[in-house]
Amino acid sequence: MATPPPNNSLQTMLRAAVQSVQWTYSLFWQLCPHKGILTWGDGYYNGAIKTRKTVQAMEVSTEEASLQRSEQLRELYESLSGGETNAKTRRPCASLSPEDLTETEWFYLLCVSFSFHPGLGLPGTAYARRQHLWLSGANEVDSKTFSRAILAKTVVCIPVLEGVVELGTTDKMEEDLNFIQHIKSFFIDQQHPALTAKPALSEQYSTSKPTSSSSSYPLVTANNTIPIQNIVDRGEAIILNNNTKEAELAVPNSSFIPSELMELDATLEEFRVGSSGDGSNHLDSFPTEKSMALCSAGLELLQLQLPPAPAHPPTENLAQGGTDTHYSQTVSSILQKNSRRWPESPSLNLLTDSFQSAFNKWNSGADDYQHHFHVSVASVTSQWLLKYILFSVPYLHTNWLKGKGTSPYETSHVMAERHRREKLNERFLILRSMVPSVTRMDKASILGDTIEYIKQLRDKIESLEARKRLTGKRRMRQVEVSIIESEALLEVECVHREGLLLDLMTKLRELGVEVMMVQSWVKDDGVFVAEMRAMVRENGNGIKASVIEVKNALNQIIPRHEPYTLASSDHF
Amino acid sequence: MENSTQESHLRSENSVSYESPYPIYGMSFSPSHPHRLALGSFIEEYTNRVDILSFHPDTLSLTPNPSLSFDHPYPPTKLMFHPRKPPSSSSDLLATSGDYLRLWEVRDNSVEAVSLFNNSKTSEFCAPLTSFDWNDIDPNRIATSSIDTTCTIWDIERTLVETQLIAHDKEVYDIAWGEARVFASVSADGSVRIFDLRDKEHSTIIYESPHPDTPLLRLAWNKQDLRYMATILMDSNKVVILDIRSPTTPVAELERHRGSVNAIAWAPHSSTHICSAGDDTQALIWDLPTLASPTGIDPVCMYSAGCEINQLQWSAVQPEWIAIAFANKMQLLKV
Numbered sequence: 001m002a003t004p005p006p007n008n009s010l011q012t013m014l015r016a017a018v019q020s021v022q023w024t025y026s027l028f029w030q031l032c033p034h035k036g037i038l039t040w041g042d043g044y045y046n047g048a049i050k051t052r053k054t055v056q057a058m059e060v061s062t063e064e065a066s067l068q069r070s071e072q073l074r075e076l077y078e079s080l081s082g083g084e085t086n087a088k089t090r091r092p093c094a095s096l097s098p099e100d101l102t103e104t105e106w107f108y109l110l111c112v113s114f115s116f117h118p119g120l121g122l123p124g125t126a127y128a129r130r131q132h133l134w135l136s137g138a139n140e141v142d143s144k145t146f147s148r149a150i151l152a153k154t155v156v157c158i159p160v161l162e163g164v165v166e167l168g169t170t171d172k173m174e175e176d177l178n179f180i181q182h183i184k185s186f187f188i189d190q191q192h193p194a195l196t197a198k199p200a201l202s203e204q205y206s207t208s209k210p211t212s213s214s215s216s217y218p219l220v221t222a223n224n225t226i227p228i229q230n231i232v233d234r235g236e237a238i239i240l241n242n243n244t245k246e247a248e249l250a251v252p253n254s255s256f257i258p259s260e261l262m263e264l265d266a267t268l269e270e271f272r273v274g275s276s277g278d279g280s281n282h283l284d285s286f287p288t289e290k291s292m293a294l295c296s297a298g299l300e301l302l303q304l305q306l307p308p309a310p311a312h313p314p315t316e317n318l319a320q321g322g323t324d325t326h327y328s329q330t331v332s333s334i335l336q337k338n339s340r341r342w343p344e345s346p347s348l349n350l351l352t353d354s355f356q357s358a359f360n361k362w363n364s365g366a367d368d369y370q371h372h373f374h375v376s377v378a379s380v381t382s383q384w385l386l387k388y389i390l391f392s393v394p395y396l397h398t399n400w401l402k403g404k405g406t407s408p409y410e411t412s413h414v415m416a417e418r419h420r421r422e423k424l425n426e427r428f429l430i431l432r433s434m435v436p437s438v439t440r441m442d443k444a445s446i447l448g449d450t451i452e453y454i455k456q457l458r459d460k461i462e463s464l465e466a467r468k469r470l471t472g473k474r475r476m477r478q479v480e481v482s483i484i485e486s487e488a489l490l491e492v493e494c495v496h497r498e499g500l501l502l503d504l505m506t507k508l509r510e511l512g513v514e515v516m517m518v519q520s521w522v523k524d525d526g527v528f529v530a531e532m533r534a535m536v537r538e539n540g541n542g543i544k545a546s547v548i549e550v551k552n553a554l555n556q557i558i559p560r561h562e563p564y565t566l567a568s569s570d571h572f
Numbered sequence: 573m574e575n576s577t578q579e580s581h582l583r584s585e586n587s588v589s590y591e592s593p594y595p596i597y598g599m600s601f602s603p604s605h606p607h608r609l610a611l612g613s614f615i616e617e618y619t620n621r622v623d624i625l626s627f628h629p630d631t632l633s634l635t636p637n638p639s640l641s642f643d644h645p646y647p648p649t650k651l652m653f654h655p656r657k658p659p660s661s662s663s664d665l666l667a668t669s670g671d672y673l674r675l676w677e678v679r680d681n682s683v684e685a686v687s688l689f690n691n692s693k694t695s696e697f698c699a700p701l702t703s704f705d706w707n708d709i710d711p712n713r714i715a716t717s718s719i720d721t722t723c724t725i726w727d728i729e730r731t732l733v734e735t736q737l738i739a740h741d742k743e744v745y746d747i748a749w750g751e752a753r754v755f756a757s758v759s760a761d762g763s764v765r766i767f768d769l770r771d772k773e774h775s776t777i778i779y780e781s782p783h784p785d786t787p788l789l790r791l792a793w794n795k796q797d798l799r800y801m802a803t804i805l806m807d808s809n810k811v812v813i814l815d816i817r818s819p820t821t822p823v824a825e826l827e828r829h830r831g832s833v834n835a836i837a838w839a840p841h842s843s844t845h846i847c848s849a850g851d852d853t854q855a856l857i858w859d860l861p862t863l864a865s866p867t868g869i870d871p872v873c874m875y876s877a878g879c880e881i882n883q884l885q886w887s888a889v890q891p892e893w894i895a896i897a898f899a900n901k902m903q904l905l906k907v
Contacts, residue, residue, distance in 0.1 A: 358586035358905040359857060359873035382807050382851060383832045385614065385882040386789055389597060389649050390745045393670070394700030394719045396616070396646050416738075 014044040014165070015067070017186045021179065022046070023169040025108045029116065029123040030163040038116040038123050041163060045070045047104040047170075073105060077112045104170060123164040126157035133157045134175040156180070160187040470525070479558065481551045488513055488534040488550070494558040496528035503557050504530070511545040511553060512537040586906040590625060590634040596897040598622075598651035601887040604664055608678075609634075609895065611902060612648035612668065620644045622651065622668065624678060627904065629890075634904070642683045646670045649701060655708035669701040673716050673726060687731045689716075702745050708795075709752040717744035723757055725769065737772060739765060748793040748801070758788035758803055766816065778819040779812065781805050792836045796843035800860075804833045804848075811836055811848045813860065826858055828871055835884035841891040845872075849881035855896055857907065875905055 010028055018026035023046065030041030046066055101109065116124035126133045135155045154173045158165045158180060165187060432446045435453045480491040492504065505515050513534045520530035536544050590611075598612025607627040613620045624640035627633075647670065654665035664678040665686070673689040690698045699720040707713040713734070714726045723739040726732070740759035747757045753769040762781035768774070781788060787806045794800040800823070801814050811826040811833055831851030839845035849855040856871035875896075883897035894905045 357873065357907055359855075359875045359907065361873050362856075362871050363874075381880075383789070383834055385595075385597060385880070386834045387806070388616075389614075389647065390702050390743075390789060392616075393647055393649055394702060396618075 011042050011044060013186050014042060015046075017165070017183050018044055018046045018167060020182070020186075021167070023167045024104055025111075025168050027111055027166040027168075028163055029127070029157075029166060031118075031127070036118070038118070038127060038164060040112050040114065043070060043074075043108065043111070045073055045105065045108045047108070048102050069105075073101075073109050074112065076101075077109050107168075122155060122157050123166055126159050127164045130159050132159070132180050134180075136172060136174055156183070158183055158187075160184065479551055479554050481547050481554070483536055483544075483547050483550070486536050486544075488532075488536050490530075490532040490534065490550070490554070492528070492530045492532075492554060492558065494528055496522045496526050497559055500528055500558070501530060504554060505532075507553050507557055508532075508534060508550070511550060512539045513545060513550060588627065588632050588634050588904040590636075590902045592623070592900045592902065594621065595900050596902055597883055598648045598668070599883050599885045599895055599897055599902065600651040600653050600666070601885055601889060601895065602653040602664055603655055603889050604653070606889045608653075608664065609902075610651045610653065610666055611897075612644065612651050614647045616647075618645055620647050622648065622666075622676075624683075625902075627893075634902075639681045640678060640683055642676070644668060644670070644674075650703045652704065652706050654711060655706050656711055667704065667706060667714060669704045669716060671700055672698045673701060673704060673714065675728070687728070689726050689731060689733075702743065703747055705747050705749050705755065707749045707752065709749075713749075713752075715747050715749060715755050717747040717757055719743040721759075723747055723755070723767070735769060735772060737767060737775075739767065739775070742787075745787065745789050746791040748791050750793050750798050750801075756791060756793060756801060758791040760787040762786050762788055762805075764788060764791065764801070764803055764814065776819065778816050779803065779814050779822065780820065790834075790836055792838055792846075794838045794843060794846075795840065796838065800843075802836050802838065802846055804836055807832055809833060809850065809852075811846070811858075813846075824860060824869060826856075826869055826871075828856060828868075829854065831880070834880065834882050837884050837886040837894075839891065840886055840888035847884060847886055847894055849884040849896055851880045853877050853879055853881060853898070855881055855884065855894070855905070877901075877903065 014026040014028060018024075025043060025045050025047060027043040028041040029038040031037070032039050044066070114121075116122075116127075118124050119128040122133055122135060133156070135157075154171065155166065155168045156179070158167075165183065167183065428443055428446055431450055435446070435449050437449060437453070478491070478493040482489045490508075494500075501518070501520055505518070508515055513536050515532050515534045517533040518530065519532075520528070522528050538544055592611060592613070595614040596611050597614040598610070600610045602608035602610070607629070609625045609627060611623045611625060613622070620643070622642055622644045624637045625634050626637060628635070648668040650669045652667050654667075662680060666676045666678050666683075668674050668676065674685065675687040675689075677684045677686050699718045699722070701716045701718050704714055704716040707715070712728050714728060716724045716726065717739075718724065721738055721740050721742060721744060723737050723744055724733055725735040725737075727734045739757050740761050740763065742760035744757050744759045747755055749755045750766070754766065756764060756766045756778075758764050762784060763777050764779040765775045765777050779788075786808070788803050789806055790804045792802045794802070799815055799817060801816065803812050803814065804810070805812065809827055809829040809832060811829075812822045813824040813826065815823045826846075826848065829848065829850045829852050831853075833848050833850040835849045837847050839847070844860045845857060846860065847855060847857050853876055855875045855877065857873050858869060858871045861869065877896060877898045878901075879898050881896050881898045883895075885895045887893045887895070892907050894907055896903050896905065
């Protein structure tokens with residue numbers, strides 16, 4: 001097996017290839033022996049630069065700018081995808097930031113994060129089949145076929161050595177086998193003798209791109225240093241390897257119908273090329289054997305196409321879906337990291353002072369200081385002029401008047417007001433001395449206490465008047481009797497006691513006075529009142545009771561509590 | 573340094589200075605002559621002067637008018653032009669207070685003494701006046717405050733006392749009209765009282781200083797919103813804002829001056845702006861918020877003069893100019 005060329009040599013080849021055809025970028029997907037997957041090996045960016053204008057001067061400066069750009073894009077990817085540790089590390093001031101990129105630069109940068117298993121994705125499929133794949137209109141196809149599709153309209157993957165070379169451009173270009181051969185020459189010519197390669201390459205270049213051919217031809221010549229016999233051995237070895245891999249390829253049976261058609265066309269094309277070669281040089285056996293092997297592989301694939309068809313779509317969909325998810329996650333991760341950085345950008349807001357006013361804006365710093373300021377203590381200079389105007393200037397007149405020897409100005413109002421206040425104060429003092437319960441000495445309290453005292457006096461007056469009325473009523477004690485022939489009319493009013501009415505009627509019966517009708521009641525204040533109508537009868541002796549006899553008898557029955565009763569007794 | 577120099581240069585275009593031969597106290601803008609100012613001198617003697625200046629906004633300059641300068645006995649405690657244009661269109665009326673209330677007619681090239689008001693019926697001398705205010709709704713009325721505890725309402729045309737009230741228990745230091753018949757006064761007794769001439773037997777106390785014997789020195793009534801007035805206390809850095817609807821409790825206390833306050837003036841064109849000046853050499857413009865903040869109110873902007881600011885006037889005709897007086901200087905500041 002041929003050993004892979006060194007990295008710098010690889011990048012040189014990538015650069016030469018992409019520049020010769022003026023495409024946007026070139027990548028090398030390298031097979032990792034341990035993991036068995038294709039990963040990003042190296043790349044060269046040959047597209048538009050956003051923040052730096054490429055001066056159309058010397059070719060060297062242009063190449064130098066693109067080379068720097070490729071390296072800067074790689075550094076940017078590493079800083080963006082790095083963890084916290086990398087984020088803290090300061091990057092050179094010349095480093096790129098995400099806002100410095102064009103869309104194509106973004107695409108190139110994101111390619112670094114991809115990897116492909118053999119048979120998966122465009123590079124993986126090209127590697128597994130050992131055939132180039134030309135995808136035209138890449139930005140329009142289903143993301144399951146080419147999940148990195150954004151801007152690259154044409155993508156070509158060509159298997160070489162132990163990996164796949166990928167070129168992309170923003171222009172839509174149809175498949176061109178001469179293009180394929182041209183690109184391959186940068187990586188495969190090392191295996192051919194110089195003399196043998198010259199006529200074939202020269203023929204192809206003159207047909208398609210004379211300028212590119214002349215520019216790249218010397219490079220190929222310079223790199224060719226391998227002996228003829230060794231080339232023959234390497235060629236055979238390669239053929240054997242290809243056969244082995246294609247036999248293995250037949251076993252998985254993974255392929256697309258469109259890809260199959262493309263591959264078949266490529267095989268036929270190479271067959272024709274082989275025939276031409278057979279007629280022109282002594283290495284007929286080599287191309288003939290290769291062509292036959294390719295035809296055989298193609299026929300095998302065609303025969304196996306129909307039976308495994310139902311199983312292909314699910315597997316491919318899952319694989320492509322996974323790749324698409326990876327892409328979205330990468331973009332999200334980068335955007336999230338960027339979003340963290342953007343808020344930290346310094347604010348460009350400038351505070352503009354207003355020069356229209358003589359007043360300055362209030363300073364918050366001074367505000368803090370003034371929070372500790374206390375009310376100023378009276379000092380000699382505090383409010384000096386204002387105090388002089390109010391306190392001293394009015395009395396300048398007095399001094400002047402006295403100086404003139406005239407009497408002072410009229411002070412009647414001052415005296416009147418003072419007299420009024422003195423009277424008020426004096427009367428407040430008198431009022432305070434008249435009120436027994438004084439709580440405090442201020443005028444409001446004196447007034448309040450006075451109001452309370454007057455209320456008490458009013459209550460006392462009312463209670464005394466009520467008592468007087470009660471006393472007057474208790475003095476009533478009255479008995480009235482009138483007798484006309486045999487009819488008597490009696491009225492009694494006295495203090496009530498229990499059984500009084502019965503006692504009165506019993507006494508009257510003893511006197512021969514028969515009660516015919518009685519009307520009596522007791523008043524609320526305990527006064528007994530009775531009105532009676534009676535017939536006076538003759539007693540045993542034939543004598544009727546007199547008014548005086550009846551009156552005196554009743555007076556003995558009713559309660560005696562008053563001096564009047566005593567007087568009545570004396571009179572009796 | 574360069575920026576400071578440039579800023580200083582820019583500031584000078586926003587202020588106009590006038591240096592007087594003597595210290596200044598009384599000041600007044602003329603409403604009828606937009607570019608006219610009156611300045612009263614402060615000399616602790618009998619002989620004092622009142623000068624009339626002309627302000628030129630185009631050239632930002634102030635020029636005195638010697639023919640309009642006149643003698644005034646004692647320092648005038650207050651100067652005030654007639655609040656409206658008098659019938660005679662060419663002349664201007666200026667009132668001054670001191671030993672008497674005096675009225676002057678400022679003509680084109682001369683000043684004549686018009687009236688002298690005496691409120692004493694038994695003496696030829698009037699009780700000294702501390703301040704006065706000219707009623708802008710009824711310009712025939714001037715109210716004066718006196719050290720004899722009275723406020724006097726004068727009839728200007730008839731040169732007579734319309735009413736005299738015993739307003740306070742002690743000297744009355746300032747007075748201000750609110751409406752045609754309503755005025756307020758502040759006193760050495762520490763109270764702000766409101767009087768209504770339709771009910772002379774009654775007055776309302778709307779504020780008393782927290783310390784009973786702390787005099788109130790100046791009073792300003794907000795003409796854009798009559799619910800509010802402002803007062804200052806002796807030896808205090810506070811400007812007390814009062815709402816006449818809620819007596820005794822201030823709605824705000826402005827405490828950002830680092831010295832005592834000497835003068836206050838409401839903005840003539842805004843109901844929420846007030847200017848204060850004090851011993852800390854600063855003039856502050858405040859914007860009163862609707863709701864008081866717990867940490868206190870900060871002024872909107874400030875100006876630093878060279879020494880204590882004693883007097884402050886906010887022009888009603890040209891509200892973009894404020895006049896301050898300190899030492900023997902007067903400055904017009906653009907707001």
